[in-house]
Amino acid sequence: MTDIKACIFDLDGVIVDTAKYHFIAWRELAEELRFEFTEEHNERLKGVSRMTSLEILLEVGGITLDEEQKLKLAAQKNDRYVSYIEKMTPDEILPGVVSFLNELRLAGIKTAIGSASKNTPLILERLKLEKFFDAVVDGNKVSEAKPNPEVFLKGASELGFEPKNCIVFEDAVAGVEAAHNARMKCVGIGFPEVLGKADMVIPGFQRFNLSKLKEI
Numbered sequence: 001m002t003d004i005k006a007c008i009f010d011l012d013g014v015i016v017d018t019a020k021y022h023f024i025a026w027r028e029l030a031e032e033l034r035f036e037f038t039e040e041h042n043e044r045l046k047g048v049s050r051m052t053s054l055e056i057l058l059e060v061g062g063i064t065l066d067e068e069q070k071l072k073l074a075a076q077k078n079d080r081y082v083s084y085i086e087k088m089t090p091d092e093i094l095p096g097v098v099s100f101l102n103e104l105r106l107a108g109i110k111t112a113i114g115s116a117s118k119n120t121p122l123i124l125e126r127l128k129l130e131k132f133f134d135a136v137v138d139g140n141k142v143s144e145a146k147p148n149p150e151v152f153l154k155g156a157s158e159l160g161f162e163p164k165n166c167i168v169f170e171d172a173v174a175g176v177e178a179a180h181n182a183r184m185k186c187v188g189i190g191f192p193e194v195l196g197k198a199d200m201v202i203p204g205f206q207r208f209n210l211s212k213l214k215e216i
């Protein structure tokens with residue numbers, strides 16, 4: 001059994017459903033470039049960095065661009081994305097998240113965010129969640145993308161715990177792999193068919209609690 005001292009949470013798709021805003025912003029960009037970008041295509045962008053997401057989008061559209069043009073388009077997409085997430089409110093926190101975070105606080109278990117998103121500070125501020133996390137490791141602090149374990153190892157070290165005492169919560173396949181590469185156990189948020197490699201898979205935090213986590 002794991003001696004749980006810390007929980008490290010991915011942000012997008014775990015704490016809040018920002019995927020829909022990423023999708024709208026990427027789809028608008030694709031429209032401007034005159035090709036269709038579907039929700040199915042968008043699945044490939046989950047957990048993937050901004051620039052890699054753009055590469056995938058351009059591949060879908062069969063478009064080749066130079067580095068300067070790519071940076072311009074990524075910035076354009078991000079401006080749009082930010083205009084959506086700026087309007088988010090705490091109502092958009094996924095069900096059960098706040099009560100689970102409160103339970104962890106009461107139990108003395110430390111918490112961190114481990115996300116690829118450079119917009120993490122803005123999202124946490126809009127959702128009024130900053131006070132729930134003892135450390136925030138995001139795309140501004142790491143250079144390696146998941147499945148590289150850097151983001152979670154940094155989270156553990158900022159909290160001062162060994163990986164073996166940390167549990168990761170992830171909705172992306174690359175994130176589950178990153179957790180395992182960091183030698184941490186992982187709770188998958190989503191469908192077992194997709195996240196089968198996780199040590200436990202739950203549909204969300206509703207009806208989830210610490211005693212269930214301890215079964216991991």
Ligand code: G6P
Pocket residue numbers: 012013022045046047048049050053078115116117118119120139
């Ligand atoms: C998360 C999301 C990805 C997103 C990435 C970078 O991992 O799941 O879809 O591309 O963060 O986000 P950013 O806010 O920095 O563009």
Ligand code: MG
Pocket residue numbers: 010011012013014046047170171172175
């Ligand atoms: Mg995610």
